[in-house]
Amino acid sequence: MTITQRKPLRPDDIIINEPGDQYSCDSCGCDLTHSVRIKCADPLCEPGDGVDICPPCFCAGREFRHHKRGHAYRVIEINSYPIFSEDWGADEELLLLKGIATQGFGNWKKIAEHIGTRSKEEVEKHYNEVYIDSQTWPIPKLDLQFSVDPAEFQARKRRRIQALNDTPPPPLKHGPVSLPGIHEIQGFFPGRLEFEHEIDNEAEDLVKDLEFGVCLEWDGDQIIEDEEDLDVRARAKWEEERRNPPPPAEKGRIPGKGPMINGINGYHPPSENGSVATRESLPPKSDDALANGTSSGDGDEEVEEVTQPPPIETKESLAFKLSLLEMYSQRVDKRLEGKEVMFDRGLLDYKKMQASDKKRSREDRDIVHRLRPFAKLQTAADYEVFAADVLYEALLRQRIQELQQYRRLGLATAADIDKYKSDLQKRTLTKANHRDYPTDKHPYRRQSSGPDPRRASLVSFGGDSEGRKSNEREATPRLPGSSTGQGPIVRKLPTPLNLANSPSLHLLSAAEQVLCAQLRILPKPYLVVKETLVREYARRGGKLRRREARELVKIDVNKTSRVWDFLVQQGFLNIASDVSSNHASSSQDASTASGSQVNGSPIKDPRPLSSQQNGPAPVPSTSSS
Known part of the structure; x- marks a missing residue:
């Protein structure tokens, strides 16, 4: 069993509904996040985040550090007016774009924390409506006009911030305890919605080594390429070599490589006298050159790392690779369909399914197990109705068979059936009582002074006195050929209990x-x-x-x-x-x-x-x- 220990959340980790960028006066330290501020534009104060001054300190001519009262300045206003949406201000739009750039696209929770006045649902919805669904994608519509009162807009913003601040913080999550969890029972990881062994777990082996070259189909030849990309440079060099093929290589040399010396390829430039320079005769490389991976020779003589240009995809190879991707996509879709069936039917709740099976009889469980293949063809509600109808049909069939059996016995009405059941129960009890009573040879037989009505049926026909015949009901006559003068044979008593080791x-x-x-x-x-x-x-x-x-x-x-x-x-x-x-x-x-x-x-x-x-x-x- 895996035991994980998780540290509790600190109070600092709780979400604070404030914008991500906080501004304060560099002179008095007051908060300028939601108000107009003065920013120094002098080059002496520009390095870093600059100098921000509140209006009272600016009017008083405060000087501190390198800032002087005569420096150039800019007035930074709060852009709280709508530009793309009626309830989103320009300042929130800027914070949204900056949050996407810093936190990453799709990380809506962190982006909402950066904005400070919106929830992650509102941020995602606004981005999709303004940017993704725009008719001028990827640029939003810039010609929108909104007639909103600034005072009312600010009042709505303050109410929204107050509502977010009044929202109680999320409760602290308790660390998992050392108990059998759902992932330990069925190999399921709830946080990832994946299984330890997925359905068709070898599907990825089909495309794990698949690589695509240069695709010129579907306007692929019109894509603008980066000239500094290694693949682009390698392909350009390869095309140039095809247009201007190099001269044939000398004997004992390999193109692009040095001569063969003792079976080893290496580039050794010849010396002035025509002899090949050895490793000892070459000038040593500097440490900086070795560290940077460059040689000490001229730039033209530097041998760059050979990069093979990506192959150009032909129609046949492209069709083959796309077929492999389609096969993989079909197998993944089948896996997702299986997961959807498990999630919709609640099959991951092992205890609930086990309790539901225990409530049914063995026959009903067999019927439900045979109906499981139909679950993929129906919704969860339709499958439950279908299974209930099939179980009801089985119940009706069983009842029909019982009624047919009663009809074969000559029972035509409900009263006859009730009487038959009552007589059958009495007959069963009588047989059980007969088995419990011993024969006359038993040493501890019951000594009764009067006739026992439970033994009346055991009396042989014609084998008793006249007085007893008059007081008791007439016994069943014996079949011809049966022994007379003795009572009916009673079932053998059960084997005595062995009490040798009993306390x-x-x-x-x-x-x-x-x-x-x-x-x-x-x-x-x-x-x-x-x-x-x-x-x-x-x-x-x-x-x-x-x-x-x-x-x-x-x-x-x-x-x-x-x-x-x-x-x-x-x-x-x-x-x-x-x-x-x-x-x-x-x-x-x-x-x-x-x-x-x-x-x-x-x-x-x-x-x-x-x-x-x-x-x-x-x-x-x-x-x-």
């Missing part, structure tokens, strides 16, 4: 560990359920029903019933003694049933197992499970 396991007894493993409950939650039931049982004085226990513990009701039965069997809840006492105090008829319903606890059958298998015994009450 608080040492706080449970062996029976409790088996119960938690079968119910797939961890020891700590079981201890909480156990403590809740035992405390509530003690607080109510032993009058706690099974249904109330289910409301106290917010877990699966079947698991709550299993824990209730286990606590009763282990003696934590003394429900049997309460039932026996209520049975002894009540009468032997229907009052016995009402007493057992108050307690809501199961009663164990005191008969042995052999007598229970002979037939069902009359039950005193029905469990309120």
Whole structure:
């Protein structure tokens, strides 16, 4: 992660709405920027910025430094009258041109600071209207006449300056903090509006080495050339050599070069006796000549740096190079179109796009991803409407398929569909309850004194007593060939939970560990359920029903019933003694049933197992499970 530290702005850096040129009296030091001043015209006071004097000091005949009261002078007025625009004075026009010359064209912010009475938007707009859009470009129209009262013009200028001064300074910018920014997430540089790897990043390789020579097409031969330009001088010399070719070179010499000495080219003028002067025999060059890059010989003998004249572009070479530029321009336009799509759609806001995708379902996200190629063909608003319509179409298609499925099932009205959904939900819950109840072989099966309506559908057809057939609904008949005399096969119980590494396991007894493993409950939650039931049982004085226990513990009701039965069997809840006492105090008829319903606890059958298998015994009450 890149951490940048930026110094806070100093108060001196805040924009001050004053003109860039400040004038003050050289005698008393008063400000003369917005008033008439006297400028000394004597050559003795002219060097530098000259001498500026305020009218009171000039009338008093003040003398200071080299200035004398008898020197020539000029009166400098404030040119606050319009010449090109009704609300721009001549002084502002001069400051505008001077600001462009000093600050650079296009640097409107610095130019506005130089003028001092205009904003950068006003400066740019005025320059484009007066100079760029002028019919006499590049010169503005000079025959404009404005009938503006000078007093009103100055009053408007003062109000404008006051408004600029009253504008609060821009707030200080806080330095960037060390957090993941948008440029770190997507390789984007917000200040430059560029990416670390642009689209078609190799497009510049096509024209990076492209050079143009002299183009004589499209009135290129009428362009005025600078005679001091090196290319122009080289081309003129080349044309002169073509008109007056040099004599053929001597053997062993290269034109424009010296003779070949030991395989090295060099210019060695011959001596008087015809021998070649060696390096030692030549007069040494002065240090100034070496520093300036000139030789100590005559000017005609100086060998200038050989500059190859730029080639003249033929029609074929010019067409080829222009084709390369056109190809590059097309690739750049494609890159800009891709950027425009990203900027208009807000694709750079990574978190916003991620949150928007999370709100949609997986099917909707797939549809939106398939629609992305169409974003380049539409505006941002049109694409959003198009995507919403396609998603709505997919929703309608899904609903139509659901209705067709209901029609195949024979459901024709909305009421039939609602009833079908309700029955389907009940059937699903019934199957889930059947899976939760164990078979008769389970050691901790529920001991209920009355018939359980949830087990009524499990009773085999014709395999029960007449009394139970009359009290319960008729079970579904078995298919031919199925086994008789036994209940339906219940789904296998889930695998017991492995509690070997569970915390608080040492706080449970062996029976409790088996119960938690079968119910797939961890020891700590079981201890909480156990403590809740035992405390509530003690607080109510032993009058706690099974249904109330289910409301106290917010877990699966079947698991709550299993824990209730286990606590009763282990003696934590003394429900049997309460039932026996209520049975002894009540009468032997229907009052016995009402007493057992108050307690809501199961009663164990005191008969042995052999007598229970002979037939069902009359039950005193029905469990309120």
